[in-house]
């Protein structure tokens with residue numbers, strides 16, 4: 001039963017040419033996003049905005065899954081339909097962020113680890129009843145002279161693996177998100193080294209926790225220079241570094257890799273995804289699971305104004321379409337013009 005459920009979920013999500021929309025911002029993060037467009041946060045605004053996202057006409061052409069935040073599972077659209085049902089009825093799989101955010105990891109140079117394992121199984125049972133078929137857990141790693149430390153790498157891998165094992169026991173597909181942060185002035189080589197160790201430890205921990213890789217989704221950061229690095233790399237270089245690291249440490253049993261955008265601009269995230277998909281066949285699908293890179297232009301077009309809902313939805317659809325073509329290596333800059 002659990003296996004069948006996960007097979008079904010993976011089959012739907014890992015559709016070539018489709019990706020995931022991450023709309024699972026925590027209360028603090030969505031407040032920040034709303035502030036950027038001068039919208040005051042309230043539960044009703046969050047419902048209205050997420051309802052706009054989930055009811056975007058034709059979204060299912062490019063998006064196969066949407067990651068929701070806990071309260072959104074119980075939110076309804078303007079017609080009174082529950083948002084997970086709205087997604088499901090279009091053939092989009094609803095998912096849920098289950099981690100409880102970051103805390104400082106003791107005995108490190110202010111590195112962080114993710115919390116949320118306590119009571120996870122009970123929470124997942126409830127989310128499953130509410131329609132969630134996959135989950136997400138994000139762990140972060142920073143690059144500096146002394147980080148990521150082995151302490152942070154081992155602790156993060158262990159948490160991600162324990163989370164994934166709990167999900168699979170309940171038939172929920174885990175999205176495993178190890179994010180190597182873009183902040184800093186490190187170069188692409190340093191990012192490649194850090195990413196390789198992080199992923200290597202992660203797959204080791206997943207092995208020891210007997211996680212079935214066939215029913216997992218990897219959501220990593222691309223291998224990029226830090227945002228303050230003087231030497232910014234070309235999309236070709238980014239694609240080559242990213243694939244070279246992934247080919248050495250991500251097992252071929254993983255069906256799909258869905259990148260996070262992690263502070264790249266919407267256009268950069270599309271261009272780099274396209275470059276990654278222009279280097280020939282790989283053992284896994286290589287698609288997107290973008291938050292900011294899909295939502296930023298949509299939020300700007302919306303501005304919290306009901307009269308701008310259609311314009312905001314068109315903007316979201318356009319970005320989703322561009323990423324969808326990038327996920328099969330067929331994007332061209334001229335497609336940016338609407």
Ligand code: 13P
Nearest residue numbers: 022260261262290291292
């Ligand atoms: P970004 O694409 O904005 O990095 O968000 C993806 C995500 O889900 C972070 O957990």
